[in-house]
Amino acid sequence: xxxxxxxxTVAGMTIDEVKLAAFTGRVIEDVAAAAHxxxxxxxxxxxxxxxxxxxxPQSASRLATRSGCHPxxxxxxxxxxxxxxxxxxxxxxDTYFLEPEQAACLVNEGGTAFLIPYVAIASVLHRDEERxxxxxxxxxxxxxxxxxxxxxxxxxxxxxxxxAPLVPEWIPALDGIEDRLRAGARxxxxxCGEGAPTLMLATAFPHSTFAGFDTHAEAIARxxxxxxxxxxxxxxxxxxxxxxxVPGDRYDLVCTFDALHDMGDPVGVARHLRSxxxxxxxxMIVDRNxxxxxxxxRGPVGRFSYAASSFLCVPNAVGQGSDGTLxxxxxxxxxxxxxxxxDGGFGRVRRAAETPFNLVLDARL
Numbered sequence: 015x016x017x018x019x020x021x022x023t024v025a026g027m028t029i030d031e032v033k034l035a036a037f038t039g040r041v042i043e044d045v046a047a048a049a050h051x052x053x054x055x056x057x058x059x060x061x062x063x064x065x066x067x068x069x070x071p072q073s074a075s076r077l078a079t080r081s082g083c084h085p086x087x088x089x090x091x092x093x094x095x096x097x098x099x100x101x102x103x104x105x106x107x108d109t110y111f112l113e114p115e116q117a118a119c120l121v122n123e124g125g126t127a128f129l130i131p132y133v134a135i136a137s138v139l140h141r142d143e144e145r146x147x148x149x150x151x152x153x154x155x156x157x158x159x160x161x162x163x164x165x166x167x168x169x170x171x172x173x174x175x176x177x178a179p180l181v182p183e184w185i186p187a188l189d190g191i192e193d194r195l196r197a198g199a200r201x202x203x204x205x206c207g208e209g210a211p212t213l214m215l216a217t218a219f220p221h222s223t224f225a226g227f228d229t230h231a232e233a234i235a236r237x238x239x240x241x242x243x244x245x246x247x248x249x250x251x252x253x254x255x256x257x258x259x260v261p262g263d264r265y266d267l268v269c270t271f272d273a274l275h276d277m278g279d280p281v282g283v284a285r286h287l288r289s290x291x292x293x294x295x296x297x298m299i300v301d302r303n304x305x306x307x308x309x310x311x312r313g314p315v316g317r318f319s320y321a322a323s324s325f326l327c328v329p330n331a332v333g334q335g336s337d338g339t340l341x342x343x344x345x346x347x348x349x350x351x352x353x354x355x356x357d358g359g360f361g362r363v364r365r366a367a368e369t370p371f372n373l374v375l376d377a378r379l
Contacts, residue, residue, distance in 0.1 A: 050098045053091055054133045058120070062091065066101065067117040071109040124174040131172035136318065138165045139325045146325050155333030158276060158326065159230040165326075166208070166233060173210035176372065177271065177300075180211055181218045184374050187366040188296050191267055195219040199266035202227070202290060204257045204283075205273025209237030209250075211300075212269075216246045225262070227255040257283045264292040271300045272372070274354065275342040276327045278334030284358020291379060297360065299351055299375040303368050306347035315371070319344040348373055 022029040057063050065080040066072070072080070074089035081088065092110045095101035100120065102111045112120065118127040141162045149156040185192050195201070198221040203212040206226030216224050228234055237252040255261075257270075257277055268287050277283050287297055302319055305311045311320070323344035331341035342350060348365065355363045355377040367374040 046098070048136075050094060050100075051133050051137050053094045053098075054100065054120075054130065055137045057091060057095070058130045058134070062088065063112065063117075063120045066110060067112045067121045071104060071107070071111040073109055077110065123171070126175050126178055128172075128175050131168045131175075132318065134168035134171070135165065135322060138162050138168060139322065142325060146329060149329045149332065156329040157229070157333045158330040159232065161326065166230075166236075170208050170210065170236075173208075177211045177214060179367070179369060180214050184298070184300070184367045185215075185218075187374065188267075188298060188376050190294075191296055191298075194266050195222050198222055200262075200264065200292075201225070201267045201269065202260060202262065202265050203269045203271065204260055204287060205270055205276065206233075206237065206252065207271075207273075208233045209240065209252055211271045212237075212250065212252075213240060213244060213246065216241075216250045217244065220249075223249045224251070226250075226252040227257070227260045228252075229254065229256055258286045260286065260290060263290055264295070265290050266292055266295050268295065268297045269300070270297070272302065274299060274351070275301055275323070275344050275346050276330045277342075278331040279340055280342055280354045281340065281357045284354050284360070288359045288379065293379060295379070297355070297377040298366075299355065299373075299377060301346065301351055301373055301375075302344050303371055303373040304345040304347045306349040310347075311345050316345060348375070351375060 022031075060081055060083055062077065062081050062083070065077055069076065069080055074092050075085045077092070078085040078088040092101060092103075096103045096110070100116060102113055102116075103109070104111070118125055119129045122128050123130075138161070141164070142156075145154070145156055145160070148154045185195065191199070195215070196219060199219070201212075201215060201222055201224045203209065203224065203226040206212055206228045207230065209226045212224050212226045216222070226234075226237060231254050234252045234254050238247070241247045241250045241252065257273070258279070268290055270287075274280050274283065291297065304316070304319065320343075327344050328338065328341045332338045342354070351373070352363045352375065355375070360377040360379060362378045364376050365373065366376040
């Protein structure tokens with residue numbers, strides 16, 4: 015008879031060895047994914063994925079020549095891609111390639127499956143760790159505008175895919191709004207960032223006028239440049255301003271694109287947005303398509319969103335003078351979003367559209 019293994023404890027709790035082995039495996043997988051994310055960002059920055067997709071099956075040395083990179087470093091990078099399932103390898107020919115599905119996610123910028131920006135966002139979170147730690151300890155606040163500049167570039171790259179359904183699907187789902195936009199409506203985008211959705215609407219509806227407001231001055235400057243390049247500055251304006259201080263009234267459409275959950279007092283903002291609307295106007299709330307419970311948000315999307323929200327959304331809300339109790343966070347869920355609108359004085363709120371990642375609510379007086 016062999017003696018039973020010793021019972022291990024941590025902080026007075028008995029360890030289940032089977033659960034320990036399973037959780038150890040989980041952590042190892044996460045560590046591998048986190049490390050691999052850095053190679054994905056690098057491959058995108060150096061054009062390695064693009065050269066691999068455009069050149070078809072090729073050797074490491076050929077890819078190095080096409081991309082202008084060091085052959086041995088490219089070879090090791092390719093090994094990392096194959097090990098993680100981000101590229102294929104023909105062992106007999108010793109060539110590497112991208113499957114069309116891999117290319118859709120890694121190369122096809124603007125496509126609905128393009129996921130490089132989200133890997134970049136995950137990577138950028140680590141660069142702000144010290145500043146976020148100070149916010150957690152109450153030593154400072156961390157506004158959205160104070161993160162690493164690469165964060166904003168990543169979000170800008172994600173916008174074409176995130177908001178691709180805006181004109182063809184979401185606007186038609188808001189009863190009566192499409193006709194008003196075609197005839198000439200007044201629209202305001204609150205928390206507009208660099209204004210990508212606003213400019214999509216402006217391009218689609220040339221008889222309407224648009225205004226965007228955001229507290230991030232650099233984002234507003236970029237939005238203005240983009241509007242000028244698109245030739246729509248005569249009817250699209252972007253200004254620096256808080257959500258609860260946006261001027262004007264009688265807007266036909268008020269929009270918040272993944273912005274409400276970043277605000278310190280979402281109900282106060284909702285009340286102000288109500289005052290901006292025409293009597294028959296619509297507040298279009300676009301936010302994360304999350305479950306209403308923590309248990310319902312278990313899984314990869316919830317993991318990403320809660321992590322990003324811990325570094326970005328909730329620190330920004332707390333930094334707006336809130337104690338954090340009102341902050342929604344990125345996984346607020348439809349019930350809480352509806353309640354914010356109702357508490358803000360809106361009488362009717364309905365789900366108008368959704369994608370796997372976004373929820374679109376139609377809120378009216």
